[in-house]
Structure formats: structure tokens, C-alpha cells
Amino acid sequence: MFQSIDFSLLALDAPGWGGALLQGFWRSIQLAAGGYAMGIVIGILGASAKLYGGLVMRDLAQVYTTVIRAVPELVLMLLFYYVGTDLLNRAAQSMGFAGIEVDGLAAGILVIGLVQGGYATEVIRGAIRAVPHGQIEAAQAFGMSPLKVMRRVTLPAMTPHAIPGMANLWMIATKDTALLAVIGFSELTQVTRQAASSTRAYFLFFLSAGALYLMLTLVSNVILRRYEVRARRGLIAAHQAR
Amino acid sequence: MFSKLTLAAVAALGLAGPVMAETLKVGVSAEPYPPFFTPDASGSWSGWEIDLMNEICTRIEAECVVTPIAWDGIIPALTTGKIDMIMGSMTITPARAEQIAFSDKYYAAPTGLMTQKGSDIEPTAEGVSGAFVGAQSGSIQEVYANKYYADTAGAIRIYQNLDEELQDLAAGRLDAVIGDTLAMQPFAESEAGQACCEYKGAVEPDPEVLGYGAGAGLRQEDTELLARVNKALAEIREDGTYDQITQKYFTVDIYGD
Amino acid sequence: MRNILTPMMMPHRLIMAALALAGLTAMALTMQWDWLPANLPRLWDGLLMTLAMLAGSVVVGFALALPLALFQVMGPAPLRWLSLGFCTVIRGTPLLLQLWLFYFGLGALFAQFPEIRDSWAWPYLRQAWPYGFLALTVSFAAYQGEVMRGAFTGVPHGELEAARAVGMSPWLVFRRVWFPRALHRALPTLAGEIILQLKSTPLVATITVTDLYAVITRIRQTTLLTYEPLLLLVAVYLCLSGILILALRWLENRVPTQR
Structure with a gap:
């Protein structure tokens, strides 16, 4: 079987699929990064709602995280994909616009972001609770507004606690983009599938795509470890003292 | 303005x-x-x-x-x-x-059946008895197979695309593929397709399903x-x-x- | 008086529950559900397939996770590197890709070597579920192997030394002290891992395994409805996750927690 592997199929220029694969890879990274960023924003909002929100906000946030964590990502993505843009379009139409153009990338980011947000809420909530309460109270005592407390004290102080969980979420985000292939997004897995079925070189293409994903994971791992060491500078002493 | x-x-x-x-x-x-x-x-x-x-x-x-x-x-x-x-x-x-x-x-284009070379499967309900039949998810052929072949076929397996069905036919994991004749033609004429499989003709018509x-x-x-x-x-x-x-x-x- | 007002009975929750109920009623009345009765048997079969995939891959995957973890903790160098590499590769690539590699990659091999069709294994190899089962199991083993590795290294050294000091053989130390203590440490995360595994099962639908998700997809194709079948699917997975969480919490509480 190994004699029959034709590596020229991976050539970067047109009859080869290498270039298409790399383009799909780039799109996967964009989707993952966008969805991850959106997830962090939702996570901060969700964690604030759970920790500082009123009774109703707290329960709503709880319902959101419960659903996200209990239902398969594939199903959530399908649902968000249809519901999300459907609602957006209807809202736009009722306000008199002609309907918003939701392009593929934005829709994919929306879908990944909503899923990531559920997990990010939990990670960030745990991290905020790990910040000694005295620090936040001290900031409040100085007369800082709640927003300023959040921005200048709570968020920077919780960052080192959030990093392990958030690093894990980044890994999940990169791999979750593959699920978009089932909906038909042209990201790495989808391009790989197209390349594999039109050339029938299934092993070659799936292994190549696997190598790309693995490379992304390993490189991210190294970067995130370095960042974690940096962010934990002040905490190590405290840890050892315990 | x-x-x-x-x-x-x-x-x-x-x-x-x-x-x-x-x-x-x-x-x-x-x-x-x-x-x-x-x-x-x-x-x-x-x-x-x-x-x-x-x-x-x-x-x-x-x-x-x-x-x-x-x-x-x-x-x-x-x-x-x-x-x-x-x-x-x-x-x-x-x-x-x-x-x-x-x-x-x-x-x-007519809907037809492709099978393994030399297979005795025919494009009728009795003809596919016991066979593993592949159809594409969301296609008229899926509806047709469910309507006519569900009782006799060994199993009806649903794929996301025709290429993967034909690949599985070549691999022998399917006994037959029900699909659009024109879309199956490139495979039927390809070297791999010639080697493994053959076209068995159109299925019995049913415009209600096949449109x-x-x-x-x-x-x-x-x-x-x-x-x-x-x-x-x-x-x-x-x-x-x-x-x-x-x-x-x-x-x-x-x-x- | 206060304890009558249980958390579920707080006024805002009652209102929210009422709103949710109203929403559900509206859904039941305005949406189209007439496809449901006729499809119940298929849905049941799909549910069983989903549960079988989950249970099988969790049990076998867990059994594979133990050697993977042990090799990494105390194995000879080649085995250590091998299992570390295995866990890294599986955890570093999407499950969907692994699934398609197993299914279609091996399929390409069968096309090249028709002899395989004469082997005793062919009746299994031509089905789709063994590939789904394999991919799910391998994935669970890799993730759980990582958890168990942490659990094994986390057992305090003093406990193992104490066991050795009273004259236990290495095997006895493993069986009576090291393994139970590690398992105990890993138990709280097990619930989460099993839920994650449940959430991975619908991927097998892409290689023609007829699980719950696949049945819902078929219903969506025949009814051409966008939302109703998907909403039912969400509801079923919510229930499954809920039941799993309760069952695992019950199991966890039955294990004595002496520290």
C-alpha cells in the first residue's frame, strides 16, 4: 500500500491539494481564534452574572452553562447555526433592514463562541472566586466603580488562576472547528474530506490533516506554558508557602 | 434623499x-x-x-x-x-x-443502482433482499430506498456524500448504491469503478418520490x-x-x- | 417557615418556571410534532445504539487507560514514550478526523485488497459500528489515561511506603493501596469525562452508524423540518446528561471518603 501513496497530491499548486489544505488550516485557526475570543467575552459576562448578578441573571446563566455542557457540540452547532442567523435576519427585517449578511466565517465564529462561552463562564467564575476577596474589597474601598474594579483588579488577579482551564479550552476550540465540517464549512477537515474523496487517497490526506492539527496543539502548548509561567510570577511564592 | x-x-x-x-x-x-x-x-x-x-x-x-x-x-x-x-x-x-x-x-436523470461486479442484485425490492444498500442523506434516493427497500434490504446505510458511498461500494462494505445515474457515471467509467462495480439499471419509477x-x-x-x-x-x-x-x-x- | 421556601420555590424561579412552561406549551402547540408517534420505535433503537456506544467505549476505554497511565508513570522508557506519544496524538487531533481516518482510510485498504473479504472478521469489518466503537474507545482511553496518570502520581508516597513496610508484595500494594487510592482520586472527574464521551457519540452518525443523532437527521430529511427534531434531540441529551450526573453522584457517595 505504501508504494501507492502519491505525495505529489500534497503539492502546493493547483493539481495538488497542499495549498487548499493550508488555506483550510488557516480558516480553522481563524474560526478557533474568533470563537475563543468570543467565548472569553461571554465567559466574563456569564461569570459576572453568576457571581454578582441578580437572582434572575444568576439562574439564566446557570441554564445556559448547563445546556452547553450537557448537549453535544455537534447538535448545539447545528441549532445555533440555524436559529442564530434566522433570528438575526428576522430581527433585522422587522427593523426595516433587508436582512444581515452573515458570512460563513462570522456564523462559524458565532457558533463556536456560544459553545466556548458556556465552558469559559465556569472557568472564569472559578478563577474569580480564587482571588482573595480582600483585594476586591480594597479596590472598592478606594471608590473604584464596579467596572473599574473588574478591569483593574479582578480580571488581572484572576488571570493566573484561569490560565490552565482557558488553555484547555483553546485546545477544545481548535478541535471543535472540525465539527463545522459536518455542517459544511470549508475548514481543514472539510477540505481534507473533499481532497480525500476526489482523489481517493484517504490515508494520505487524513494523516496530513492530523499532522497539521497536532502541530497546532503542540505549538499552542509551548506558548501557553510560557505564558502561564509568566502570569504566575507573583503566585509561586504564595503556593510554596502553603 | x-x-x-x-x-x-x-x-x-x-x-x-x-x-x-x-x-x-x-x-x-x-x-x-x-x-x-x-x-x-x-x-x-x-x-x-x-x-x-x-x-x-x-x-x-x-x-x-x-x-x-x-x-x-x-x-x-x-x-x-x-x-x-x-x-x-x-x-x-x-x-x-x-x-x-x-x-x-x-x-x-434516472435513479439507478450500482452493485459489485457480477452481483445478482437487481433494482427491485426483491432484488436487493439481504443486501447493504447505501444512499445519500437528504436525497430522493434515501426516501425511495426507505419506501421500497426497507423491508427487504439487509440494511440501508446513510452517507453524507455520494463519493463516500461509492468508496464503500469499492471497499465491499456496501452491496449496492442507489443514486443519480449521471452522478454515478464518472465513477462507473473510472478505472477503480470498472474494476469493482457495475451499473444495474434504473429503479422502478415513482414520480411522487423521485420527482x-x-x-x-x-x-x-x-x-x-x-x-x-x-x-x-x-x-x-x-x-x-x-x-x-x-x-x-x-x-x-x-x-x- | 423558611425551610418550606426551598430553592425551587423562590418567587422568581416560580415565574421563570412558569415562563418556561408557557414556552414549552407554545412550542408543543405551534410547532409541528405529528411525526413523533410514528418514529418512536426508530428513536428508541437510536437511543439504544447511542447508549451502547457510550457504555462500551467507556468500559473498554477505561480498561485501556490503566496500562496507558501505568506505563507513563513507571514503565520502561520505550513503553513510556509510546504511551505518552499515543495520548498526545489522540488528544491533539479532532475525534472526527480520527473516525474518518479509521473508517475511510481502512475502506481504501479493503478496496485494494479484496482478499480481506474472505476473512472471518469480514462480517464485522463491513459494519460501521466497530469503527465508531474503536475511535470512541481509543479517544476515551487517551483522555482517561491522562487523568489516571495524574491520579497515580498524586497518591502520597508515604502511603505506598507504609504498605511496603508492612511487607506487602508490589502486586498487593498496587491492588490494595495504589490502585484504589488513585481510582478514588479520579472518581470526581469521571462524571465529567463520561458526559464528554456522551457528547462525542453523535459523531459516529457521519460514518453511517444509526445512533440517536442519525435517526433525528433522517427524520429531518423526511419531514424537512428545521427545528423540531433538533429541539427533541437537545431535550433527550439534556435528560441523558442529567441522569448520568445523578447516577455518578450516587456512585461517588457510596464510595467511602476517608482521608
């Missing part, structure tokens, strides 16, 4: 003057379906149906963007506004026509667009452009009767 008035005037007259062309997102299935539409390594789509689409779009003066969508979600994608038109070899069936509007048909040829799918409220597409289609048929496009991909007439 003035520009708004002008736009309104142009729209009211229905004139397609030198105003900026509208952009239409035309959905094809993300799964390649040669020779009708297939992506090449550079990511651009080509094939019979893409050529036809370009011709229609030139005539209705719209800018068309090919938008790949998973086939089994393509109707919801249209109704929820992610795409504006489907040109993905979608067969006009009564069930689908309840959800979306169809243009006039632009080609018709009335392939047409462009549109939202039911877009009646004005539908009229323009139908007008363009009629012109393309009449002035010989249709045959020119077809000759590039097929040796036979695919319009049907």
Missing part, C-alpha cells in the same frame, strides 16, 4: 440598468457531486451546474457566489436566509415543494426572482447555450422529456 428616490425608482421600474448588481448566494452541497459541481484544489467550483448557474446569473444580471452547504441542511439554509438559491442538482419533489419554490427543471427533474430551489416568497430565473432558463434552452454547456460534460442529452 435623492439617491434613495433614484434607487426606489429603479426598483419600481424593475430596470436592471447600470446599477450595482445584486449578490446572490447560490448554495451547492459541500460534498462534491461531479460532473455537476466539484471543487478543485484551488477551492473554486466547476462543473455542468456551475456553468449553467453562471449563465443564468449573467442573464438575470446578478453576481452569484457559490456557497457550499452540507447537503442534508441545504433546505433549512435556504429558508433561514443563509443562501438565496439552491443549484445543487436538487430534484423537484412534492414534499420539497411544500417548503421551497422550484424553478422549471433543467435536467432529469420531476432537477431545478433551482428558491424561497417561496421570492416570486420575482423565480420568474427571472425561469425566463433565463427558457432562453438558455432556446438559443442553444444549454446544449453547448452539456456537450462539455456529457455525451448524451440530459434534459429528459
Whole structure:
């Protein structure tokens, strides 16, 4: 079987699929990064709602995280994909616009972001609770507004606690983009599938795509470890003292 | 204010003057379906149906963007506004026509059965008894197989695309594939296809399920667009452009009767 | 008086529950559910397939996770590197890709070597579920192997030394002290891992296994409805996750927690 592997199929220029694969890879990274960023924003909002929100906000946030964590990502993505843009379009139409153009990338980011947000809420909530309460109270005592407390004290102080969980979420985000292939997004897995079925070189293409994903994971791992060491500078002493 | 008035005037007259062309997102299935539409390594789509689409779009003066969508979600994608038109070899069936509007048909291909070489499977309910039959998710063939073969076949297995079905037929994990004859033709003629498999002929007709040829799918409220597409289609048929496009991909007439 | 007002009875929750109920009723009335009765048997079969995939891959995957973890903790260098590499590769690539590699990659092999069809294994190899089961199991083993590795290293050294000091053989130390203590440490995360595994099962639908998700997809194709079948699917997965969480919490509480 190994004699029959034709590596020229991976050539970067047109009859080869290498270039298409790399383009799909780039799109996967964009989707993952966008969805991850959106997830962090939702996570901060969700964690604030759970920790500082009123009774109703707290329960709503709880319902959101419960659903996200209990239902398969594939199903959530399908649902968000249809519901999300459907609602957006209807809202736009009722306000008199002609309907918003939701392009593929934005829709994919929306879908990944909503899923990531559920997990990010939990990670960030745990991290905020790990910040000694005295620090936040001290900031409040100085007369800082709640927003300023959040921005200048709570968020920077919780960052080192959030990093392990958030690093894990980044890994999940990169791999979750593959699920978009089932909906038909042209990201790495989808391009790989197209390349594999039109050339029938299934092993070659799936292994190549696997190598790309693995490379992304390993490189991210190294970067995130370095960042974690940096962010934990002040905490190590405290840890050892315990 | 003035520009708004002008736009309104142009729209009211229905004139397609030198105003900026509208952009239409035309959905094809993300799964390649040669020779009708297939992506090449550079990511651009080509094939019979893409050529036809370009011709229609030139005539209705719209800018068309090919938008790949998973086939089994393509109707919801249209109704929820992610795409504006489907040109993905979608067969006009009564069930689908309840959800979306169809243009006039632009080609018709019989549904047939491909099997292992030398197999004694026949395209009838008794003929497939005990066999593993593959069909594409969301296709008319899936509906047909469920209606006629569900009781006799060993199993009906549902794939996301035709290529993967044919691959599994070549691998021997399927005994038969039910599919669009024209779409199965490139495989049947390929070296791999010749080596492993053979075409067993068309299945017994049932227009209720197998429909009335392939047409462009549109939202039911877009009646004005539908009229323009139908007008363009009629012109393309009449002035010989249709045959020119077809000759590039097929040796036979695919319009049907 | 206060304890009558249980958390569920707080006024805002009652209102929210009422709103949710109203929403559900509206859904039941305005949406189209007439496809449901006729499809119940298929849905049941799909549910069983989903549960079988989950249970099978969790049990076998867990059994594979133990050697993977042990090799990494105390194995000879080649085995250590091998299992570390295995876990890294599986955890570093999408499950969907692994699934398609197993299914279609091996399929390409069968096409090249028709002899395989004469082997005793062919009746299994031509089905789809063994590939789904394999991919899910391998994935669970890799993730759980990582958890168990942490659990094994986390058992305090003093406990193992104490066991050795009273004259236990290495095997006895493993069986009576090291393994139970590690398992105990890993138990709280097990619930989460099993839920994650449940959420991975619908991927097998892409290689033609007829699980719950696949049945819902088929219903969506025949009814051409966008939302209703998907909403039912969400509801079923919510229930499954809820039941799993309760069952695992019950199991966890039954394990004595002496520290």
C-alpha cells in the first residue's frame, strides 16, 4: 500500500491539494481564534452574572452553562447555526433592514463562541472566586466603580488562576472547528474530506490533516506554558508557602 | 434623499440598468457531486451546474457566489436566509415543494443502482433482499430506498456524500448504491469503478418520490426572482447555450422529456 | 417557615418556571410534532445504539487507560514514550478526523485488497459500528489515561511506603493501596469525562452508524423540518446528561471518603 501513496497530491499548486489544505488550516485557526475570543467575552459576562448578578441573571446563566455542557457540540452547532442567523435576519427585517449578511466565517465564529462561552463562564467564575476577596474589597474601598474594579483588579488577579482551564479550552476550540465540517464549512477537515474523496487517497490526506492539527496543539502548548509561567510570577511564592 | 428616490425608482421600474448588481448566494452541497459541481484544489467550483448557474446569473444580471452547504441542511439554509438559491442538482419533489419554490427543471436523470461486479442484485425490492444498500442523506434516493427497500434490504446505510458511498461500494462494505445515474457515471467509467462495480439499471419509477427533474430551489416568497430565473432558463434552452454547456460534460442529452 | 421556601420555590424561579412552561406549551402547540408517534420505535433503537456506544467505549476505554497511565508513570522508557506519544496524538487531533481516518482510510485498504473479504472478521469489518466503537474507545482511553496518570502520581508516597513496610508484595500494594487510592482520586472527574464521551457519540452518525443523532437527521430529511427534531434531540441529551450526573453522584457517595 505504501508504494501507492502519491505525495505529489500534497503539492502546493493547483493539481495538488497542499495549498487548499493550508488555506483550510488557516480558516480553522481563524474560526478557533474568533470563537475563543468570543467565548472569553461571554465567559466574563456569564461569570459576572453568576457571581454578582441578580437572582434572575444568576439562574439564566446557570441554564445556559448547563445546556452547553450537557448537549453535544455537534447538535448545539447545528441549532445555533440555524436559529442564530434566522433570528438575526428576522430581527433585522422587522427593523426595516433587508436582512444581515452573515458570512460563513462570522456564523462559524458565532457558533463556536456560544459553545466556548458556556465552558469559559465556569472557568472564569472559578478563577474569580480564587482571588482573595480582600483585594476586591480594597479596590472598592478606594471608590473604584464596579467596572473599574473588574478591569483593574479582578480580571488581572484572576488571570493566573484561569490560565490552565482557558488553555484547555483553546485546545477544545481548535478541535471543535472540525465539527463545522459536518455542517459544511470549508475548514481543514472539510477540505481534507473533499481532497480525500476526489482523489481517493484517504490515508494520505487524513494523516496530513492530523499532522497539521497536532502541530497546532503542540505549538499552542509551548506558548501557553510560557505564558502561564509568566502570569504566575507573583503566585509561586504564595503556593510554596502553603 | 435623492439617491434613495433614484434607487426606489429603479426598483419600481424593475430596470436592471447600470446599477450595482445584486449578490446572490447560490448554495451547492459541500460534498462534491461531479460532473455537476466539484471543487478543485484551488477551492473554486466547476462543473455542468456551475456553468449553467453562471449563465443564468449573467442573464438575470446578478453576481452569484457559490456557497457550499452540507447537503442534508441545504433546505433549512435556504429558508433561514443563509443562501438565496439552491443549484445543487436538487430534484423537484412534492414534499420539497411544500417548503421551497422550484424553478422549471433543467435536467432529469434516472435513479439507478450500482452493485459489485457480477452481483445478482437487481433494482427491485426483491432484488436487493439481504443486501447493504447505501444512499445519500437528504436525497430522493434515501426516501425511495426507505419506501421500497426497507423491508427487504439487509440494511440501508446513510452517507453524507455520494463519493463516500461509492468508496464503500469499492471497499465491499456496501452491496449496492442507489443514486443519480449521471452522478454515478464518472465513477462507473473510472478505472477503480470498472474494476469493482457495475451499473444495474434504473429503479422502478415513482414520480411522487423521485420527482420531476432537477431545478433551482428558491424561497417561496421570492416570486420575482423565480420568474427571472425561469425566463433565463427558457432562453438558455432556446438559443442553444444549454446544449453547448452539456456537450462539455456529457455525451448524451440530459434534459429528459 | 423558611425551610418550606426551598430553592425551587423562590418567587422568581416560580415565574421563570412558569415562563418556561408557557414556552414549552407554545412550542408543543405551534410547532409541528405529528411525526413523533410514528418514529418512536426508530428513536428508541437510536437511543439504544447511542447508549451502547457510550457504555462500551467507556468500559473498554477505561480498561485501556490503566496500562496507558501505568506505563507513563513507571514503565520502561520505550513503553513510556509510546504511551505518552499515543495520548498526545489522540488528544491533539479532532475525534472526527480520527473516525474518518479509521473508517475511510481502512475502506481504501479493503478496496485494494479484496482478499480481506474472505476473512472471518469480514462480517464485522463491513459494519460501521466497530469503527465508531474503536475511535470512541481509543479517544476515551487517551483522555482517561491522562487523568489516571495524574491520579497515580498524586497518591502520597508515604502511603505506598507504609504498605511496603508492612511487607506487602508490589502486586498487593498496587491492588490494595495504589490502585484504589488513585481510582478514588479520579472518581470526581469521571462524571465529567463520561458526559464528554456522551457528547462525542453523535459523531459516529457521519460514518453511517444509526445512533440517536442519525435517526433525528433522517427524520429531518423526511419531514424537512428545521427545528423540531433538533429541539427533541437537545431535550433527550439534556435528560441523558442529567441522569448520568445523578447516577455518578450516587456512585461517588457510596464510595467511602476517608482521608
